Amino acid sequence: MAQANVQQLQVVQHNLQTILMQKQQLQQQLIEIESALTELQTTGKAYKMVGKLLVASSPEKLKKELQEKQETAALRLKHFSQQEEKVRKNAEELQAAVVSELKQKK
Secondary structure (H helix, E strand, O other): OOOHHHHHHHHHHHHHHHHHHHHHHHHHHHHHHHHHHHHHHOOOOOOEEOOOOEEEOHHHHHHHHHHHHHHHHHHHHHHHHHHHHHHHHHHHHHHHHHHHHHHHHH
């Protein structure tokens, strides 16, 4: 039984690492969006990437697009935080079970 719990713990820890990486990417994305929104406040001209092209766009339109992206990323970040909490709790419970089983075998 301990072996199965150890394997399950490894899977849960891998899932936790994946969630943390995705969460970190979203946090970085939010920082970039914040920076872009700040820059849009101080400029009259704005450009955006469309494929490999740089296309002129109105700052208001870009601001709206960035705010929508920001809201979406913030919601996803919240979801990943909740998921992280659940997976972390599961990992702690499995770890406690494994330690308990190993102590009983001694």
